Amino acid sequence: MAVIEIENLYFAYDKDIILENINLKVEPLDFLAIIGPNGGGKSTLLKLILGLLKPTKGTVRVFGEPPSKQLPHIGYVPQNTNVNTDFPIKVIEVVLIGHVGGKKSLFGYGKDEIACAMGALAQVGMEAYAHSRIGDLSGGQRQRVMIARALCAHPKILILDEPTSSIDIQGQKEIYALLKTLNKTITVIVVSHDISVILEYANKAAHVNKRLAFHDISDKRRTFHTHGNEDHFCEVELLQMLGAENCEACTNDQSSAVWKEKP
Amino acid sequence: MIEALHFTFVQHALIAGVLVSLAAGIIGSLIVVNRMVFLAGGIAHASYGGIGMAVFFGLPIFLGASVFAMLAALLVATLTLHKRHHLDTFIGLIWAVGMAIGVIFTDLTPGYNVDLMSYLFGSILAVSTFDLYFMGALLALIVLVVIFWYRPILAVSYDSEYAKLRGIPVRFFYTLILVLSALTVVIAIKVVGLILVIAMLTIPVYIAEKLSGSLWQMMFYSGVFATLFTLIGLWFSYTYNLTSGASIILVSAAGLGIFLLVRRGR
Numbered sequence: 001m002a003v004i005e006i007e008n009l010y011f012a013y014d015k016d017i018i019l020e021n022i023n024l025k026v027e028p029l030d031f032l033a034i035i036g037p038n039g040g041g042k043s044t045l046l047k048l049i050l051g052l053l054k055p056t057k058g059t060v061r062v063f064g065e066p067p068s069k070q071l072p073h074i075g076y077v078p079q080n081t082n083v084n085t086d087f088p089i090k091v092i093e094v095v096l097i098g099h100v101g102g103k104k105s106l107f108g109y110g111k112d113e114i115a116c117a118m119g120a121l122a123q124v125g126m127e128a129y130a131h132s133r134i135g136d137l138s139g140g141q142r143q144r145v146m147i148a149r150a151l152c153a154h155p156k157i158l159i160l161d162e163p164t165s166s167i168d169i170q171g172q173k174e175i176y177a178l179l180k181t182l183n184k185t186i187t188v189i190v191v192s193h194d195i196s197v198i199l200e201y202a203n204k205a206a207h208v209n210k211r212l213a214f215h216d217i218s219d220k221r222r223t224f225h226t227h228g229n230e231d232h233f234c235e236v237e238l239l240q241m242l243g244a245e246n247c248e249a250c251t252n253d254q255s256s257a258v259w260k261e262k263p
Numbered sequence: 264m265i266e267a268l269h270f271t272f273v274q275h276a277l278i279a280g281v282l283v284s285l286a287a288g289i290i291g292s293l294i295v296v297n298r299m300v301f302l303a304g305g306i307a308h309a310s311y312g313g314i315g316m317a318v319f320f321g322l323p324i325f326l327g328a329s330v331f332a333m334l335a336a337l338l339v340a341t342l343t344l345h346k347r348h349h350l351d352t353f354i355g356l357i358w359a360v361g362m363a364i365g366v367i368f369t370d371l372t373p374g375y376n377v378d379l380m381s382y383l384f385g386s387i388l389a390v391s392t393f394d395l396y397f398m399g400a401l402l403a404l405i406v407l408v409v410i411f412w413y414r415p416i417l418a419v420s421y422d423s424e425y426a427k428l429r430g431i432p433v434r435f436f437y438t439l440i441l442v443l444s445a446l447t448v449v450i451a452i453k454v455v456g457l458i459l460v461i462a463m464l465t466i467p468v469y470i471a472e473k474l475s476g477s478l479w480q481m482m483f484y485s486g487v488f489a490t491l492f493t494l495i496g497l498w499f500s501y502t503y504n505l506t507s508g509a510s511i512i513l514v515s516a517a518g519l520g521i522f523l524l525v526r527r528g529r
Contacts, residue, residue, distance in 0.1 A: 050428060052424070052427070052428070071428060071429070071430060072430075074428075076425065076428055078422070078424060078425060084296075084421060084422070086472065087296055087420075087421055087478075088296075088472055088475040088476060088477055088478055088480065088481045089417070089421055089477060089478060090476055090477055093417065093477060094421070096414075097414075097417070097418045097421065097422065097425065097426070097429070098429070109414075131476075133476050149425075153429075
């Protein structure tokens with residue numbers, strides 16, 4: 001069964017059409033990158049998948065059901081983790097929020113919950129910071145904590161909105177390497193401006209700009225053309241190509257003259 | 264000073280000061296971390312409408328103010344959900360209209376000559392036994408709610424969108440925090456008056472936030488600092504015959520100043 005299936009989806013705020021005729025199918029253990037310009041509807045699409053917004057027309061199914069029924073299986077990492085950094089809260093407490101709503105344990109935290117939260121922190125390499133205040137961490141560290149919070153509920157899908165927007169390059173690489181590891185057991189969906197993520201880690205790409213263009217990029221060599229012999233992709237060309245509703249590289253098994261095979 | 268403790272009204276003032284300070288510390292923490300200070304200000308001033316109406320209809324002041332403040336809180340909660348883009352305008356409106364209603368109703372009350380100033384700046388030396396019960400009951404309610412729902416309240420306050428995704432009824436807790444704030448404002452009016460209530464809800468909290476690693480610590484320290492400032496303020500007020508509410512707030516402000524200097528000195 002498809003992890004996520006979106007059919008003929010339209011979404012509009014009042015009369016502004018944000019998304020039109022969106023079709024998307026995410027298979028188990030996909031690493032899907034959602035890219036596109038600002039205001040193109042990427043975050044709106046995520047909110048529809050999470051059930052925070054209702055489609056104007058069309059359907060969103062998560063494991064064959066409406067998103068609200070499957071929320072416990074979706075791990076979500078929000079876009080801006082730099083808000084509320086003054087908030088007096090420890091790392092471990094942030095991760096434990098991932099448990100809330102599942103179990104109804106009152107009066108403090110259960111031992112098993114703390115063990116689970118520590119396990120999630122260990123998975124992202126942050127267990128040493130469990131008792132630090134969240135505001136004292138760097139952006140990259142905070143992002144890891146948010147991933148740990150999402151992992152706390154043992155999700156089958158991990159959805160991240162711009163996970164590296166406020167992180168230095170080293171931190172970005174570490175986050176993506178972490179996602180790659182997690183992808184062995186969890187379906188990962190990442191909204192990103194950062195096109196390099198698509199080439200390095202993702203196997204599917206969806207370009208969203210009101211409409212959606214879908215690409216299977218698991219075989220990058222054949223799909224993309226490089227400048228000369230170097231392993232370098234021109235981001236402008238790449239974006240144009242991924243934004244096209246039908247790119248030749250995807251529809252044509254033989255590489256065209258424009259998108260020629262890397263020697 | 265010690266012989267003053269034999270007077271019932273002084274005992275009442277001290278007990279009221281402690282009860283209100285503890286409530287203000289806990290609720291003030293929630294107001295600050297949820298960024299609701301302006302909302303709480305609006306509710307505080309709107310509650311004056313309830314005071315005016317209670318005076319006009321001959322009802323207990325506490326009752327009038329409580330009901331009115333709670334209605335204002337529910338209105339604010341609804342507006343936050345439906346008119347988010349113009350929220351500050353509407354809060355300003357509630358703020359002013361509530362006060363105007365209060366003023367008009369006191370004007371209309373025949374032979375009414377209770378000093379308006381006592382509600383604007385507090386009248387802690389006129390706390391009745393009933394007032395103390397009311398304050399004690401509210402503090403008990405606040406403590407129970409916070410202990411019982413600490414985790415969802417923490418989740419909603421820290422990251423409401425994520426809390427919603429985890430199936431927490433965010434609206435319910437948001438409204439609950441606003442209603443408890445409204446009731447806390449009403450009892451704090453007795454101690455520092457409605458003009459100064461926001462200072463009481465925020466100054467001790469600001470200091471506590473810097474010292475705390477978690478929300479419950481912040482509530483605890485806020486309560487301790489608020490109590491400390493209130494008792495010192497009352498001492499000044501009694502000794503030099505000054506308005507109690509203003510004394511408490513100036514002591515709080517001085518405390519904040521000392522705290523900032525000490526912190527910088529380190």
